[in-house]
Amino acid sequence: MPDPMHFDAHAEIYDRARPPYPDALWIRLQEQGWLRRGTRVIELGAGTGQATGPMLQAGAAVTVVEPGEALADRLRRRWPEAAVHVATAESMPVPPATFDLAVAATAVHWFDLDVVLPKLHRALVPGGHFAVWRTVFGDPSVPVSPFRERVAAITARRGGEPPRRGPGELATEGWAAQLTESGHFVTIHIEEFHWTVEFRTDQIRDLFTTFSNWSAAEVEEAAQAADQFGGRVVEHYLTPLIVLERAAG
Numbered sequence: 472m473p474d475p476m477h478f479d480a481h482a483e484i485y486d487r488a489r490p491p492y493p494d495a496l497w498i499r500l501q502e503q504g505w506l507r508r509g510t511r512v513i514e515l516g517a518g519t520g521q522a523t524g525p526m527l528q529a530g531a532a533v534t535v536v537e538p539g540e541a542l543a544d545r546l547r548r549r550w551p552e553a554a555v556h557v558a559t560a561e562s563m564p565v566p567p568a569t570f571d572l573a574v575a576a577t578a579v580h581w582f583d584l585d586v587v588l589p590k591l592h593r594a595l596v597p598g599g600h601f602a603v604w605r606t607v608f609g610d611p612s613v614p615v616s617p618f619r620e621r622v623a624a625i626t627a628r629r630g631g632e633p634p635r636r637g638p639g640e641l642a643t644e645g646w647a648a649q650l651t652e653s654g655h656f657v658t659i660h661i662e663e664f665h666w667t668v669e670f671r672t673d674q675i676r677d678l679f680t681t682f683s684n685w686s687a688a689e690v691e692e693a694a695q696a697a698d699q700f701g702g703r704v705v706e707h708y709l710t711p712l713i714v715l716e717r718a719a720g
């Protein structure tokens with residue numbers, strides 16, 4: 472089973488290696504009015520603040536819940552305006568009807584939704600929203616690059632991925648179904664954002680080190696592959712967004 476504390480053990484690398492979310496995602500959240508100046512946000516599984524920063528810059532008041540001490544410490548130092556709680560989404564006590572928006576950025580697959588969904592339903596105001604998105608590191612709609620072929624060859628040798636919570640990372644409709652089946656939320660928006668980022672070999676080494684299912688030897692192999700392709704690779708990523716509305720009652 473992947474270890475959720477993997478990120479905390481690599482907090483410094485996580486902080487510098489994970490690419491920011493695409494501008495188009497932030498534009499959509501703001502133009503729809505889900506994120507605006509004064510929005511009270513609770514963000515679960517915030518890491519070192521990859522999503523926290525842009526929300527603060529949009530004028531939101533952000534409370535973050537992050538179980539990793541080292542991750543939370545970095546987030547606190549970088550974004551002192553955020554209210555930081557070192558806790559899991561499951562254990563964090565939240566007062567009722569306090570937040571307009573809940574956010575889980577590349578994190579919802581770590582949560583026990585039987586516990587977290589009723590908790591968020593209580594924590595949100597009537598008409599509040601829960602925005603869930605993630606980065607899929609490899610956009611399946613783009614032709615496979617030589618570097619991606621090498622990455623696929625590395626992961627293919629594992630003989631089956633370890634089990635994870637919930638549907639696969641590309642099963643966006645499956646996630647929407649899972650997030651709504653308890654009746655606490657209804658889906659109001661699904662969208663996919665396609666984006667591109669170029670990495671040097673050292674950045675590939677850092678980024679792959681942050682993946683909870685990659686061994687150090689596999690990371691080194693990916694870095695060597697990047698080197699063989701000239702020390703720079705262009706990666707195509709996908710960010711599916713699901714926006715849910717709190718169900719009445």
Ligand SMILES: C[S@@+](CC[C@H](N)C(=O)[O-])C[C@H]1O[C@@H](n2cnc3c(N)ncnc32)[C@H](O)[C@@H]1O
Binds near residue numbers: 476
């Ligand atoms: C892949 S990282 C995403 C971090 C950040 N939100 C981002 O966008 O890069 C997953 C995060 O979820 C956190 N996490 C794992 N289990 C959790 C739980 N039960 N409750 C809250 N956060 C959790 C991890 O510590 C980690 O920071």
